[in-house]
Amino acid sequence: MSELAFFIDYSRCIGCQACVQACEECDTHRGRSMIHLETIQRRETVQTAPQVCMHCEDPICAQVCPADAIKKTSDGVVQSSLKPRCIGCSNCVLACPFGVPKYFGDIDQMMKCDLCYDRTSIGKRPMCATVCPSQALSYTTLEEIERSRDGVPSNVWRFGHEVVRTKVFVVLPRQAPAVHVDVLRGDGSVAHAGGRVDDVAEMLNG
């Protein structure tokens, strides 16, 4: 049995925000939610996408931090900035390929998802993945995901020519088992990977 890991399956997300609400109940950052829940384009679709920190093997946020305030633990969890070091410059906020770090002006500090380190380091599941009703966010073993899911877990991201490996996995459809982040068109519109149309009027036309 391999160790517990974090999996995101966007096809399961229902946009309920249980993750957002539960995140701010966590003891280490009470009142501040670290997770992002994106509503993609509500006019076109009800698709939503949760974004936790992916915990990069080589975290770009830490690389660009001029104050050396962002540390990764030996078990691969990228932590929030260290309060005595963070200078509030937001380099990390701008550099993160997943848009995860949040700068909080009231405390002049960057904080981010730390995989609920206070929970996961003692064997509990992260708050968001525990409560997630659709289990779009789940914290379990690779074997369990392979046993119970139709999709394929992946933790390799290709941003153009750059490859990023992460501790957190995403579950991808079998027919498209890799993440190429250049599916965004130049004009910012979304390329519908599966060609799915969410326009009810078109469906009624048959």
Added chain:
Amino acid sequence: MADLPAAIPELVARFGPHLHSSPPGGWAANGDPDRLVKTHCCFCGQQCGIQLKVRDNKVVGFEPWEEFPFNRGKLCPKGVKRYLQNEHPDRLLTPLERRAGAGFAPIGWDAALDRTASEMRRIQQAYGPDAFAIFGGASFTNERAYVLGKFARVALRTANIDYNGRLCMVSAGAASKKILGIDRSANPWNDITKADVVLVAGANIAECAPITTDYLWQARERGAKIIVMDPRLTPIARTADLFIPVRPGGDIGVFNGMLHVMIARGWIDSAFIDAHTTGWAAVEACVRNYPPERAAQIAGVPASLIEKAAALWGPARTSFILHARGIEHHSKGVDNCMAAINLAVATGRIGREGCGYAMITGQGNGQGAREQGQKSEQLPGARDIDDPKHRQEIAAVWGVPEPSIPHKGLTVVPMIEAIHDGRIKGLLSFCFNPAVSLPDGNYVRRAFEKLEFFGVADFFLSETARYADVVFPVALMEEDEGTTTSVEGRVIHHRQAVNPPGEARQDWKLVCALADRLGAGDKFRFQSAREIFDELRLASRGGIADYYGITYERIDNEFGVFWPCPSDGHPGTPRLYEGGRFAHDDGRAHFQAVDWRPAAEEPDLEYPIILTTGRVVSQYLSGTQTRRIGGLVNQCPQPRCEMHPRLAAELGVGDADFVRIESRRGQIVVRAQIVKTIRPDTIFVPYHWPLDRSPNNCTIRAIDPVSNIPEFKICAVRVTKTVAPSDPIAALAPEAGGIR
């Protein structure tokens, strides 16, 4: 009663809704809780397990309860934030009495009880016993529901008691009883995951029963096909194998059309039908008139979608039907549900692992609260109040003469009509906010003004309580002990986490104190919820909903017990109808042939658009509780009118424009939200908000002839672009009915 005792902005300023966003002591007040209390969510019918953190007799947070098998720690945003109610600054801490022109003034419990009891006596003596009515609620524990039903029949002796489940489960219940014999979901939720095809009809599972999503997705991971029928492309419809954007009220077109195709293609189980059912010939003759082309006209969708649905459903090895308010909230709600259940019975796919049927109960104790005797036509044990044998059984438990028990009284909507025409003069309402949740809201609120006496019990001053003469402060679920019966038919245990704040008391104590003042105290000597449950078990014994073998201890040890559980050693009954044994006297399922008929009000030239109503994930029912919780309000601060870009273009409406929605009964002004995920002939507005933001100002007071459920899901409206309203109501905070 007369007009409101003070202007609405003044009442809002004093009693809310105000937003409460952080735990007692603020977010910075960290520290270990004194204890974790394993209990359940107070909101929807799924009744998820949750642990409440308690410190200094205050609920200060939550912790997932991962051992509870239904939800394994999962919670929706409402469940996460429900703990903020216990210390909410809007909580009612003393009884209140109306002061004309000045709002409400605190009074003592004895004064409030004495006045209520004397008004009950006065009104009943002047106008007859049924002139005083009782409203109950489906967020009541089984114990509270039992005591309230007994109070109405034994202490007050009024026939007129009904509950807000009348707005929720009654169509599904009536249909289920007619065909299968029992008003309960037929299967435990685990069966969903083992089905090869799942048909979800009129159920916005992602927003109204979020935890059920994972059961659906587990089925899908196994390769199950998912069919969703809804006028809106909901979050679960987005990735469904087949989405049928059915016209509101067109569901029978889909169901009967599917069955027509299935018969033609031989996708029915004739051996099962012969051995275990009656009435098939009538159904066969009926659906002969629903070839896909005609069925499609009724359903308002291409015929190909109905044929595809039949092809997915018909030949499947295992299957599951889930339905909810989308098909139930109609003046033909019972027929809609029966047409759906026919599909399960015709294939013989019921009463087996992975094969079955479930209604998704909406309210917290939607299942149990209807079984214990606060529903107009029922006595405890889901007994029939007009059945002589059932009456005798309950009279014996209560120690009263059988003839003293009133017969079936009016249901909720006819009670509002009876207030208007003077047959009902007094009302005591628990756990119910009809000023927001009933259709034709202007008519409802005018009814409250006509009452000679109106008492309301609630934890907050709801929009309904503003009309009351006397308001009783009562306890939250976490401030009382009791049981509820979940969507699966699983009886579970709510543990008391803290004491009620101030002078607030548990509802059942209020009811017992009133019974005492009415001279029936000897029948209401309950000292605890457990004592009530013990009498409830006895009263349910031998009934359909038999709880006799269920105890608090068993519930705790077994993570709940499914009724019927008729004896101590009985394991409970997670799955009904095993072996094709149905609950009618002949042991068979009774098919019901149903023909489609139009809604009470279809769109026309004057009012050309269909209004349909529903919920959002962050709010619960009439919002009395959830419009007071900051995080939940932030998620969706005010209602919006969803409309398709094609309709918006016809109306000249842009995204976020203000629109006036008018029906023959009333109007609202909200902002538009333009989305491609809704039928162009239909608009949608969620109903959790009050006053000029309440789409129930527009909905119609038409009810199903059998279930008496109101037709919330279709009425005719016109929509026009308008300017931002600037009246005093509009200036209120959105959670109070304002608009931004």
